[in-house]
């Protein structure tokens with residue numbers, strides 16, 4: 169394995185990410201929602217495990233991320249935290265648990281930290297959620313921001329197309345990114361914005377930016393585990409690199425098992441007592 173600055177770290181913290189950013193080491197983040205997957209990610213020494221509200225899509229089959237509840241996120245997060253020793257675990261605050269009410273936001277963040285054992289929370293938005301961010305940070309809970317395409321606002325956007333292609337919206341992303349850094353967010357996800365804009369934002373900030381569909385100039389990258397492993401099939405945005413085609417392999421293995429059962433070749437002599 170290649171030696172990186174972070175390789176020898178026994179626990180990745182927000183300080184580790186700050187050092188990585190300062191020294192130019194890129195940050196690798198992937199999602200996990202369950203114990204077994206999180207065990208594999210930690211074995212591979214991923215830097216950050218994100219318990220994303222994308223669980224609503226890939227685990228529960230909802231069309232958007234809106235329906236997932238705080239209790240469901242805590243269930244996923246605590247499963248992940250039982251597996252992870254090394255990576256930084258960041259958990260999404262789900263839709264409706266932090267917008268418009270900073271006291272509720274703090275209550276939601278505290279529940280996640282207390283009941284799952286996570287290291288940090290992530291939430292979507294800029295100026296409109298800054299009061300919630302301030303309150304959560306005041307309790308000593310690290311906050312990761314999320315700008316650009318913010319899937320919890322899908323009903324406002326009406327589409328999952330690339331964001332901030334107009335000067336007005338690009339300026340808004342830049343302004344919000346600066347605001348999130350000034351208020352104390354330790355990192356920022358930039359989702360589905362032009363690569364040139366992500367580069368500008370990254371150069372303007374000193375906290376790390378983590379991109380998804382935001383080009384190569386961010387401080388790190390994130391993908392949804394089920395997408396990069398080819399478990400999900402319908403979802404094929406341009407930015408997605410598939411590292412395996414697991415759906416084909418898994419369906420093949422299941423068909424093999426069915427054949428073995430029906431032909432009574434499983435179990436064999438050595439597979440019985």
Ligand code: KIV
Nearest residue numbers: 199220221222357390
């Ligand atoms: O929920 C999620 O998986 C996310 C990533 C796509 C950044 O927010």
